[in-house]
Amino acid sequence: MTETEPRTAFTVRRSDFPEGFVFATATSAYQIEGHAFGGAGRTHWDSFSEQPGKVARGENGAVACDHYHRWEEDLDLIAQAGFDGYRFSTSWARVMPDGETVNPEGLDFYDRLVDGMLARGLKPMATMYHWELPETLARRGGWTSREIPERFAEFTRTVADRIGDRLWSVAPVNEPWCVAWLSHYLGQHAPGLTDLGAAAKAMHHVCLAHGLSAQALRAAGVGNVGAVCNMEWALPASDSPEDAAAADLYDAIYSRWFASAFNKGVYPEIVLDGLAPHMPANWQDDMAAIAQPLDWFGINYYTCSRVVRTGGEWPALDTVPGPLPKTEMGWEIAPEGLGVLLRRTAQDYTGDLPIYVTENGLAHDDHDLRPDHGRIDYLDRHLAVARDAIADGVPLAGYTIWSLLDNYEWALGYDKRFGLVHVDFDTQARTPKASYHGLARALAE
Numbered sequence: 001m002t003e004t005e006p007r008t009a010f011t012v013r014r015s016d017f018p019e020g021f022v023f024a025t026a027t028s029a030y031q032i033e034g035h036a037f038g039g040a041g042r043t044h045w046d047s048f049s050e051q052p053g054k055v056a057r058g059e060n061g062a063v064a065c066d067h068y069h070r071w072e073e074d075l076d077l078i079a080q081a082g083f084d085g086y087r088f089s090t091s092w093a094r095v096m097p098d099g100e101t102v103n104p105e106g107l108d109f110y111d112r113l114v115d116g117m118l119a120r121g122l123k124p125m126a127t128m129y130h131w132e133l134p135e136t137l138a139r140r141g142g143w144t145s146r147e148i149p150e151r152f153a154e155f156t157r158t159v160a161d162r163i164g165d166r167l168w169s170v171a172p173v174n175e176p177w178c179v180a181w182l183s184h185y186l187g188q189h190a191p192g193l194t195d196l197g198a199a200a201k202a203m204h205h206v207c208l209a210h211g212l213s214a215q216a217l218r219a220a221g222v223g224n225v226g227a228v229c230n231m232e233w234a235l236p237a238s239d240s241p242e243d244a245a246a247a248d249l250y251d252a253i254y255s256r257w258f259a260s261a262f263n264k265g266v267y268p269e270i271v272l273d274g275l276a277p278h279m280p281a282n283w284q285d286d287m288a289a290i291a292q293p294l295d296w297f298g299i300n301y302y303t304c305s306r307v308v309r310t311g312g313e314w315p316a317l318d319t320v321p322g323p324l325p326k327t328e329m330g331w332e333i334a335p336e337g338l339g340v341l342l343r344r345t346a347q348d349y350t351g352d353l354p355i356y357v358t359e360n361g362l363a364h365d366d367h368d369l370r371p372d373h374g375r376i377d378y379l380d381r382h383l384a385v386a387r388d389a390i391a392d393g394v395p396l397a398g399y400t401i402w403s404l405l406d407n408y409e410w411a412l413g414y415d416k417r418f419g420l421v422h423v424d425f426d427t428q429a430r431t432p433k434a435s436y437h438g439l440a441r442a443l444a445e
């Protein structure tokens with residue numbers, strides 16, 4: 001096989017990784033559970049999807065994959081593939097429909113789910129927040145308000161008091177860049193704002209939420225607390241110094257802001273140059289609370305971006321399509337970037353701390369159940385890069401595939417299929433894809 005020929009079977013296998021390396025797969029609450037069930041409250045995604053033009057076909061997570069009722073079948077699929085762990089998330093609006101008052105059914109659901117994982121030998125890897133903000137809190141300003149980090153810490157303590165004794169690992173917030181920048185500056189996710197002032201506040205409050213929650217989790221006796229940040233490999237679109245500077249700024253906003261705040265307690269100066277006038281009052285006083293000691297650091301990696309300098313107001317940059325083959329999301333397939341970001345994160349931010357790839361995967365054209373060889377190829381190439389990073393000394397301790405199931409891909413609705421398992425959204429039938437079977441073989445070897 002040549003380097004460019006697509007792989008139709010995994011070449012990488014479990015034995016290529018160190019003893020104890022954790023292979024897992026991931027989902028998130030709103031994307032799979034079915035928020036119409038079990039007394040969950042309305043979230044800002046419910047209201048966002050009702051706004052014309054915000055979400056493809058106006059789809060929402062009311063039913064999603066009906067995981068609320070089918071969780072046992074789904075956990076069986078994870079265990080039968082030979083995974084060691086399951087990265088799931090808890091919905092704030094399920095546990096506290098108005099953001100403050102506990103819904104016992106919500107806590108009961110996560111209790112059953114965690115016990116179900118343990119019964120199947122799966123490590124419960126929890127994320128406390130994967131984007132479904134209770135609508136009541138969204139109406140009070142959401143992530144632009146300082147109230148949210150404090151309420152969030154309360155919520156995570158409530159979850160920890162119920163299931164914290166059985167969790168293998170916990171991260172407070174999934175992909176803080178999406179919570180803040182994508183949702184308040186780029187306007188692509190709920191609440192859909194395009195406002196630099198709101199984005200600056202959200203960029204800080206989501207960091208504070210991480211820190212206060214990490215403190216609350218530890219106070220509740222929970223161990224193995226980490227962080228999950230998404231990173232993109234930012235490349236200048238041309239050789240010009242302007243594009244190089246724009247790519248550096250893009251990288252700082254996307255990939256360095258959170259890694260630096262969580263691990264070093266400082267924000268990159270190059271980003272503060274633009275955000276400082278809009279930051280919440282006395283934000284500097286929160287930096288010590290943000291930089292809580294962590295047990296591990298997670299990176300979600302999917303793609304690279306080609307950055308250009310534009311005119312106009314700070315940050316005056318944009319991205320343009322690049323030349324590499326693309327996934328169904330239109331994202332370039334650039335496994336090399338995973339290696340670059342793993343090495344840089346260890347070197348500049350986390351040192352000896354274990355790093356996990358907490359998400360990697362692709363949307364593939366799986367509508368008709370033909371073998372998803374493109375997914376096998378994508379995952380195999382990224383796994384090979386992860387293996388090589390370990391050989392170079394990166395303390396990478398695990399790798400998580402997004403996603404177990406085809407699910408609700410946020411503003412793009414149900415059309416983009418990321419699952420190892422196909423979901424028929426009319427019947428809710430689950431059908432493992434070729435990648436699922438191939439992985440099961442690779443993990444067994």
Ligand code: IFM
Pocket residue numbers: 028031175300359402408409418
């Ligand atoms: O589906 C999302 C997930 O919710 C967070 N990380 C990226 C995935 C693919 O876009």
